[in-house]
Amino acid sequence: MSTQAPAAGLACGDRTSLLKALADKYKEAPRALGLASSGKAVFEVYTSKNGTWTILMTTTTGMTCIMAAGHSWEEAVEVAEGPQA
Template identity: 45%
Template sequence: MIRFSLAPLLASAALASAATSPASAQSACGPREQLVKLLADQYKEDPVGMGLSQPGQILEVFASSNGSWTMVMTMPDGKACMIAAGDNWEMVTKVKGSPI
């Protein structure tokens, strides 16, 4: 689900990635700092989790108190791409003896 307010970021990413494949040109990508600022300013989303995906790639989840969430993959060169977004995010804490 691509958010419509990411249009300026998508436009600059499309120009920067004109030599890449069509599938990657459709991603919402850009400098990580800009993407993080956009998520904070427009959606009030802050980081709630992160992990190492592939060597040098970091997967982050951003979420807001109203339930919106976004997954971002950051590459070693600082380029970040929004890979998923949605609503109804809930933080889950493991309770001793729980299957989760």
């Protein structure tokens, strides 16, 4: 896994290796994804039943970086929009 990153402090590497590490070490699986407004990156959220989470960014060049990670992940409960008219 390469540690070269486009910005200081980011851990970047081969996507396949990073996903394997998240699955093997933390038991994290994909939860959500979205395309950046620039169209030049995809952001993904991986979570585990133990509450760990990781946000990945994959660029159009194929580089994947860990943007953030942590613990105590909880699914949000959908909030009602208010009284029905």
